[in-house]
Every structure is written in C-alpha cells, then in structure tokens.
Amino acid sequence: MASDLAILGGTPVRTEMLPYGRQAVDGEDIEAVVRVLESDWLTTGPGVEEFEESFAQKCGATHAVAVSSGTAALHAMLASLGIRKGDEVIVPPLTFVASVNAAVYVGATPVFADVDSESLLLDPESVAACLSPKTRAVIAVDYAGHPCDYEALRSITDGQDVSLLSDGCHALGGGQGDRSVGVLADATTFSLHPVKHITAGEGGVVTTNDHIVAERLRWFRNHGITSDHQTRAARGSWFYEVEQLGFNYRITDFQCALAGSQLKKLDQWVGRRKAIAAAYDLRLGGLKELSLLKSREGFSHAYHLYVVRFRPDAFSVDRARIFEALRAEGIGVNVHYIPVYYHPFYKNLLGDQKGLCPVAEEAYEQVISLPIFPGMTESDIEDVLAAIKKVIAAWGI
Numbered sequence: 111m112a113s114d115l116a117i118l119g120g121t122p123v124r125t126e127m128l129p130y131g132r133q134a135v136d137g138e139d140i141e142a143v144v145r146v147l148e149s150d151w152l153t154t155g156p157g158v159e160e161f162e163e164s165f166a167q168k169c170g171a172t173h174a175v176a177v178s179s180g181t182a183a184l185h186a187m188l189a190s191l192g193i194r195k196g197d198e199v200i201v202p203p204l205t206f207v208a209s210v211n212a213a214v215y216v217g218a219t220p221v222f223a224d225v226d227s228e229s230l231l232l233d234p235e236s237v238a239a240c241l242s243p244k245t246r247a248v249i250a251v252d253y254a255g256h257p258c259d260y261e262a263l264r265s266i267t268d269g270q271d272v273s274l275l276s277d278g279c280h281a282l283g284g285g286q287g288d289r290s291v292g293v294l295a296d297a298t299t300f301s302l303h304p305v306k307h308i309t310a311g312e313g314g315v316v317t318t319n320d321h322i323v324a325e326r327l328r329w330f331r332n333h334g335i336t337s338d339h340q341t342r343a344a345r346g347s348w349f350y351e352v353e354q355l356g357f358n359y360r361i362t363d364f365q366c367a368l369a370g371s372q373l374k375k376l377d378q379w380v381g382r383r384k385a386i387a388a389a390y391d392l393r394l395g396g397l398k399e400l401s402l403l404k405s406r407e408g409f410s411h412a413y414h415l416y417v418v419r420f421r422p423d424a425f426s427v428d429r430a431r432i433f434e435a436l437r438a439e440g441i442g443v444n445v446h447y448i449p450v451y452y453h454p455f456y457k458n459l460l461g462d463q464k465g466l467c468p469v470a471e472e473a474y475e476q477v478i479s480l481p482i483f484p485g486m487t488e489s490d491i492e493d494v495l496a497a498i499k500k501v502i503a504a505w506g507i
C-alpha cells in the first residue's frame with residue numbers, strides 16, 4: 111500500500127540515516143597518528159615515503175607519490191605528463207567533476223566520450239570517435255570500482271602520442287587478472303577521502319612505472335622545487351631550484367600514518383564490500399523493476415559504489431521521487447553522477463552539450479547508489495532491501 115511509505119506518512123524502515131559510505135578508524139590507526147605527532151616530522155618526513163612505498167607495493171607499481179587530495183593527484187598527473195593549453199583530454203561525463211576540472215587546470219580542453227550501457231565505463235568505440243590530432247590524454251574512470259578495459263583503450267591510443275590515464279579513485283584494491291588498478295594505465299590517481307576505500311582525512315596518490323613522471327610529480331607537489339627539504343637538510347645546503355611551476359600539494363606525515371595503517375586492512379575491507387555487493391546482486395537481480403550493472407569476466411571490482419538503475423518504464427514516479435522516498439525510509443542513497451557537462455561552468459566553457467553522450471545521460475536519469483561500506487551490518491543490508499521493496503510495492507507498475 112502506497113501509504114506505507116514514510117514519505118507518504120508511514121513508518122520509516124529506520125530512524126537513523128544509513129550513509130552510502132563511511133570510514134572505519136580503529137585504535138591501531140589512532141596510535142599510528144599519535145606516534146607521528148610525537149615525532150620530529152609532521153610533514154615532508156619519513157612517514158610520507160614509508161606510506162608511498164607500501165602503497166606502490168600494494169599496487170605493484172614502481173612509484174607512488176602522495177599528495178594532498180585526489181584532485182591534486184589528477185592535477186599533478188596531467189601537469190607531469192606535460193598536458194597543457196591547446197591539448198585535448200578525453201573524459202567520460204559520468205564522473206566526479208574533479209576528473210574533468212583537472213584538464214581545465216592545465217589549460218587543456220575536455221572532450222567527452224560516452225560510456226558503455228552495461229557497465230557505465232568509458233566506451234572504447236566512443237573514445238576512438240573523439241580522437242583528434244590535438245588529443246594528448248584519455249582519463250578513464252573506473253566507475254563504481256570496476257576497472258575499465260585498458261587493453262581495448264590501449265589499442266586505440268597506441269602509437270598516437272596519447273597518454274592513457276586512470277582516475278582510479280573508486281577502484282583501489284581492484285584489478286584485471288593478476289594486475290592491480292595502479293598499473294593498468296600509464297599513471298593512476300587515487301583519493302584518500304573518508305568515503306573512499308582507505309582514508310587520510312584528505313589525501314591522494316598517483317602511481318606510475320615511469321620514473322621521470324614520478325620525479326616531476328614530486329616537484330609539482332612542492333612548488334616545482336627540485337630538491338626536497340629532507341635532502342637539503344641531509345646536505346646541509348640552502349640551495350634549491352624551481353624547474354617548473356608547482357603548487358603546495360604536500361600531504362602530512364600524520365595523514366600518511368593514518369592511510370598507511372588503513373592500507374593494512376584494504377584486502378579485508380574490499381572483501382567485505384564484495385560480500386555486500388553479492389548480497390545485493392542476489393536479492394535485487396531478479397526484480398524486473400531494476401537493472402544492475404554488469405561485471406566483466408576477468409576483472410576484480412573494488413565496489414566503491416553499488417549502483418542500481420530504476421527502470422523508468424516500471425514505475426509510476428520518476429527517479430527523483432524514488433530517491434526522496436528511500437531517503438525518507440532512512441536509507442542514505444546518492445546519485446553518481448550528474449553528467450559533468452550539465453554543470454553551468456562547463457556550459458559556459460564549452461557551450462550546451464546536452465545530447466552529446468546519450469548513454470550517460472539516460473543512465474543519469476535512472477541511477478541510485480545504495481549504501482556500501484565495510485562496517486555495514488547484515489541488518490543494514492536488510493533495511494536497504496526492505497526500503498526498495500516498499501518503493502516497488504507502492505509505485506511499481
């Protein structure tokens with residue numbers, strides 16, 4: 111009965127809002143941070159390198175460079191690869207706006223390629239159609255945590271002087287075959303925001319196997335200065351040089367202590383995310399009102415997000431109403447993402463591009479992200495399922 115829905119005056123499934131994502135911080139993490147606070151180095155100390163080494167090892171990458179945010183990581187990555195004014199960078203529209211803002215930071219022009227309808231990952235055919243003599247980079251986004259098909263993308267960018275990059279902010283702990291996200295592209299960015307797999311409060315990482323790019327990343331995060339504070343201290347030297355324009359995108363040692371302590375729990379946490387996703391798959395997969403995203407054979411999904419499409423032909427109301435109803439039930443659902451070129455800034459910059467990527471635009475009208483984080487309990491999962499069932503019972507047609 112429609113009146114059962116909390117939004118129509120019924121009793122909500124739960125009174126305390128279940129968030130779509132939440133960090134887990136334990137006593138071990140806190141101790142690791144306190145140890146650094148009591149040490150000599152709060153920033154640019156040995157804790158940064160220590161974290162970088164364990165992160166690189168986790169991904170199987172030669173280099174990991176830690177910075178102040180995932181957004182700084184994207185900016186530093188593009189700048190360190192020499193992407194600049196006049197260049198075109200191919201991006202998907204279905205991503206957090208930072209993936210695209212980074213191209214604008216370096217003066218490049220974002221060009222939107224559409225996503226594949228089954229996975230909502232960058233569609234290689236659409237990328238091929240967007241290539242121009244000005245294309246210098248493709249930023250593939252591992253949407254929801256499923257790695258993109260980098261082999262297919264590589265076959266398009268090969269021999270073109272185009273860097274194949276990954277915004278892997280959703281996909282730490284994912285991979286393809288025996289290779290991890292972090293080595294599937296020429297360089298990969300990660301975020302350490304609390305909603306992501308591991309956190310530093312704020313923070314980001316770039317991984318690459320290219321030592322020249324890694325060196326430039328280290329300069330870029332420190333004003334473009336080519337020798338860091340520690341090296342100078344060791345040499346007892348006051349001399350430094352700015353080789354290129356950089357920023358202060360440094361991360362602190364105590365943030366790295368938190369992220370490093372969290373990294374030890376990554377496998378366990380990704381395992382828990384997979385188990386929650388499997389429960390959703392099992393219980394929602396058979397419902398004709400919904401469609402689930404497809405996982406591809408041979409890939410390991412890190413499940414930053416669990417995204418469901420509510421079929422518009424199966425409901426008497428639109429997605430906005432379904433979203434409000436789920437929130438009213440105490441389920442902290444979200445929408446990932448508003449197509450980037452819908453934002454006023456991008457309309458001003460590039461003109462109105464509505465209609466450019468029909469698959470992404472259609473998905474945007476239908477998607478809802480369900481809560482998924484390692485600390486979710488079985489009864490939290492049941493609450494999410496109960497709320498969805500109430501919506502279907504009230505408004506399914």
Ligand SMILES: *Cc1c(COP(=O)(O)O)cnc(C)c1O
Nearest residue numbers: 179180181206208279301302303
């Ligand atoms: C979180 C996120 C970012 C930005 O990371 P911050 O650490 O918040 O700056 C970039 N891209 C994607 C896809 C993200 O999910």
